[in-house]
Amino acid sequence: MSNQIIQGILLGGYYALIACGLSFMFSVMRIINLAHGSLAVFSAYALWWLASRFHISPFVGLIIVLPLMAAIGWALQRFLLDRSARGGALLPILTTFGLAIVIDNLLFEQFGADTRSLAPYIGSLSYDSWEWPGSIYVGKLAVIMFVTAVILLGGLQLFLTRTRLGRSIRATSEDPDTAGLVGVDARRANAIAAAIAMVTVGLAGAFLGMRATFDPYAGAPQLLFAFEAAVIGGAGSLWGTLIGGIVLALAQTLGAQVHPQGFLIGGHAVFLVVLFVRLSASGLGLRGLLRLPSRETS
Amino acid sequence: MSASAPMSVIERGTATSRIAAIAVAVIIALLAIAPQVLSAGAVDRMTALFIYVILAAMWNALAGFGGLVSVGQQVFFGLGAYFAIRLADAGLNPFLALFASGIVVGVVSIPLSLFMLRLRNGEFAIGMWVIAALTHLLVNLDRLVQGETGTSLISLNVYDSGTRRATIYWLALASMTALLAILFGLLRGSTGAAIRAIRDNEDAAASVGVRVTGTKRLLFVLAAFGIGIAGALWLATSITFQPKTYFNVQWTAYMIFMVLVGGIGTFEGAILGALVFFLIETWFGGTGVWYLVGLGATAVLFSLFLPRGLWGTIEERFGLRLLPVGYRVRLAADTADGEATPSPQQTTMHQEKA
Amino acid sequence: MVTQPQQQAILAAAGIHKRFGALVVLDAVDFTMAADEAVGIVGPNGAGKTTLLSVLAGAFPPSSGTVSFKGGDVTPLSATQRCRLGLVRTHQVPKPFSGMTTFENVFVAASHGAGLGRDEAYEEALGSLKLCGMLGVANRRAETLGLLDRKRLELARALAARPTLLLLDEIGGGLTDGEAGELVDTIKELRRRKIGIVWIEHIVHILLQVAERLICMDAGKIIADGEPQTVMADPEVVRAYLGGGPK
């Protein structure tokens, strides 16, 4: 049992990592990025390509791929999101939905349907583990992911609240016009934010590729978990995303304890429960629900 | 205050909109007799088009008018199909089951709305998605469905293919017409104004006496019912029920595509968007990867260059309103002919239904 | 200091507390008014005036205390229900339905708040637009209105809901003298129609043209309540609110 809990917490780190870029864009830039998963898979392919073609270890490959992702983020913001965000909050959903389809299918066109993984290029790291007393096995890769998630999310949280640039980014997300009036270059702030988001997406892709396998269409399935982690954690808080990831993963592993099908069901259920509890805390939930009938009768 | 009421007139329709109303009636009449002349393939495709129109109109009602952006509407699509299969398996006539299923979906959506409608914005959108995923998993537990294996609505096979095709066509046409008419009536009436008010500012709407929750629920349930019917109809045309297919988020993605390409928040836009999607699929669907790339690119290009969608742009450019739901005040000063009683001339759906 | 006997009161709030987290914004406020009164509320920024108004209108529940309206306890009722009973508010920061036209904004209130049928609602909406001088912008989308027009729209919209008691929150700020005059005329017209008024305003000289009773709040408490000139002269009010500035 304690093994399952530890596995659950570590899995939470993975979810948080996957959700990081999404949460960042969702809470800071107010963009529901449906292309999140596809972009992560793109990064995984880039690393795979470097590894299989030039024998560059994926960890080293990150030195090339992360700047590339940052550039992509910058360009994405400049040429697509900036423009479509002006047309209302919904339009970026359409843009990123379209983008996701385009990326998936171009990846297919380029790399075919074969299943790939980065694991073969990192030696035995993908399944190495430390054995702790009580036959608890702690995967090395899982620990690396967890630590990365903590550093990444914590660092971003501090960046957003403690630095001038971070504040500029938040201000821009709230109201770009007014941000301009207080001296913030809104376009630049947004583009930097997108670049940062894409770097985290790049990392997510790397770990996705090391932990499991991917193919051109592997992005979408990751999306819902990432959204769940981000929403459980609460909008506007990146630390929350880490907690969200862990809560989600624990619910899943404990759900699986009951029955293997409980894995996904447990995760979804806890998501709804968290929302419900949060509503109750704000006076809108249970009490509001119960008050409802009386409201309708007047 | 009535004493001070001026000679101003509230206009609902325009000359074009009256012509449009007649045109709509004619088109629907033509569509009703179409199976006599169309090829079997065309009848099947038209049925799909009607279903797309329902989906687009329902999502548009929810998001475009009600501000309720959901990424989980596939839950009702899936449930529509699932209940139809369940009811048919219980011995109900399969055609009847389609309609009954829509009602069941509508009923199911009521308790769901109690919880979901309290969520805001992103949380509502994602929350609906999670509901869809969860419902999918629960449907998978049904022995009849056998997990992802699914099952088929083979009880339809007792009808010969011609009858079945025409019947489903008419059912789809009738459902679409009725749903659009209900929606139009709703949006044109004072409820419609309330819906748009809630979209713009919920607190303010509550403070001027709009029943926020009740109104949202009405819209939510209507959309659930409509999409449920669409799901059931889709099942009738394709027979195979594999849960994964019906509970796929792709359905909602298509709804979003249709609505935003057509023009969100306009009644005509959703219909136009469905038509565009349908045509793209019909013409380019065979080109495989490039069809999908093109579909994605279309979405991106529209969001960049026609952010208000086709109809939104047309409306803006030409001031064209075929099925208007808004109100315009013609000030007394401009009304030389001094028509004082408001709203004598309306493009109502009563005419269209006739 | 309750100036009206309980049974005549149309609106009564008793023992209202409101806390946001640790912050106590309303601290045991009692407030009563009669149907045909016009009450002005002043007080320094952050005194809790808007919060009191929100509690009265039902935008959020008080932490403790009760509100009764027309003799019934309305504490558990929502803002919607209170509006339909005739207790209508405006917002300090205007909240127009930005995607709808001015007329449609007001029409919503007439058809839902006042519960009127279509034709009646049209008339009511046009009437209140006219009263507030907004007929000229009836077809403009509300998001294109300037701040002052938005404030007028708040008033017009609240009026269209056919209130018996109107709660106004700073609708007079930023008006030129001429415009302020028009506003006072409008409010006086409402008084003639026997609509009760509660009006929060910092432009005291406008307020005094209408208010028959003045309340001053400070730090969540009512510190003075009574005849306007008396309240204005109250040293406590001068200290907390008016200051000794040029007048």
Add this chain to the structure above:
Amino acid sequence: MSLLSVENLVVRHGLLQAVRGVSFTIERGETLALVGANGAGKTTLLRAIAGAHQPAAGRVLLDGADLTNVPSHRRVGMGIALVPEGRKLFVQMTVEENLLLGKTAGRSGDRSVDKVLEMFPNLKPRRHARTGHLSGGEQQATAIGRALMSSPDVLLLDEVSLGLSPLIVDRVYAALQGLIASGTTIILVEQDLNRALAVSDRVICMLEGRVALEGPSKEVSRDEVTKAYFGLHRKSTGSVPA
């Protein structure tokens, strides 16, 4: 050379011309009061100077440099700060964060959060509160403070005293006097004519997008200004007999 000059400025909102060929200049250290009826175009004019609206014609010059193609955020760096109509705070962020945002990199000046809070003591306890939760007046104070944080050369104040209680209004005007004394140039929109005339060197009255009256504040009388307002025919509303 004048510090700021506006030449034949035309600004449109769609089809509507909100500012129709306005010209004026303002010297360093001068204070200009901008008055006019509701919808006269004051806000639009100030926003155009701050770079929030692109003019359809005309120019804005700062120290002789054409600002037409300078985006708003760079104008802040050049010394123009606006207190916008309707506060426009970042409501998810705290008072302190809003103020810090106002402090623009590259501007010299010794404004600190503490100094600004000194000016608005009622904000002190709310320093770490989200501005979305503030009262109306607290928000207005924050908005003014935010603009001051950039130590502007030209301060544009739209409806300065809106929503402020009399005590705070006095305090704000006292602070403005201090700024004026230290050589800051100010354009303020203020509906309290007495205040506006008392604090300013010059007054411009706008009417339907144009300058209807311009003159030194000491020379124009209240009456004249009021007349200029009424150049705009009173809308046929107001008191309507029941």
Add this chain to the structure above:
Amino acid sequence: GDTLKVGFVSPRTGPLAGFGQTDGYVLDLARKALAGGLDIGGKKYSVEILDQDTQSDPSRAGQLAKDLINNQAIDLMLAVSTPEVINPVADACEAAGVPCLSTVMPWEAWYFGRGAKPGAPSPFKWTYHFGFGVGEFFKTYISQWNLIETNKKVGVMYPNDADGNAIRAHLAPLLAKQGFTIVDPGAYETGTTDYSSQIALFKQEGVEIFNSFPIPPDFAAFWRQAAQQGLIKQIKICQVAKTGLFPSDIEALGDLGMKISSAAYWHKAFPYKSPLTGVSGAELADGYEAASGKQWTQQLGASMSLLDAGFEALKASSDTKDKAAVAKALSTLKTETMIGKVDFTSGPVANVSPGPIIGTQWVAAKEGSKFPLDYVVTENATDPKVPVEAKLLPYNG
């Protein structure tokens, strides 16, 4: 003369594209062979094969089928690979009264998954399916697992999908009868990302054989975790289906993929020739490798056999332009194709002809090979004509 139109529906793009990857090559061969037309009953027909891509979308599969039926007026429908393709196509054909032949999915999921009830007469008049079913898996697994000494404890991971459910319902009881102890934690949903509870159970029970029907990403996540948690140290046979059909699935597993056992519905060692094109197994595989530069896959033979069987049925029908006659010919078809015999006269249920599935193993390729992996036949219980090439190696050892 007349033109025969044959629809061919497969997933060429989308998540299932691995199955459709080789179809272009197979169709080319078939078209070449049919270029001169087809002689049936002394009459010469020109042949048109209308191949369509479902994009791995079942809805689209159904729509495509209807389009082929209604607008192209096809005479015979062929559908291949996975329930997501075959079931919607078959349902559309059944509804429209068009003969349809399919292969590559467990026939149980095809038959019962489309609403047929056990024991009741077949509700299908127009649709036919050939290929492996649970019975074949059973034979193969018994044969394969007895090749190595184990404790006969089998840990199974069957997903809650068509294959998984068919296997769980029908295979597990049979295995138990043969003396295997089945350790089944229960169905899991695809997309699960953590398997620690299953792994704990398998370790606790000391299973030495592992059997699963996962999709590749699920298996990769599971198997790496199994390695992390020390489960694989005790595994002697790792028998997976569905994942591991194609070499790329195994390559993606790195070292962990070596010596995984699999089962193939076709192998290039099959001794049959395609009646349609005349190619042998080795020719087909080598030809594909030469043309595409990619390693051969078992799908090559399966798709070819579908075309083989389809055209054999057309030839056998009394009137190729009469759909009922073609359906009749299908119902009595008895022939030999690329995968061996197809026989609808003696199936477990009407409309189904069972086909072989033979035990195989993924091993490191010999020195000098173009590809890193080799796929060898280790047993042949379901078709003894297929030569056994290698001895099954224990997963650990």
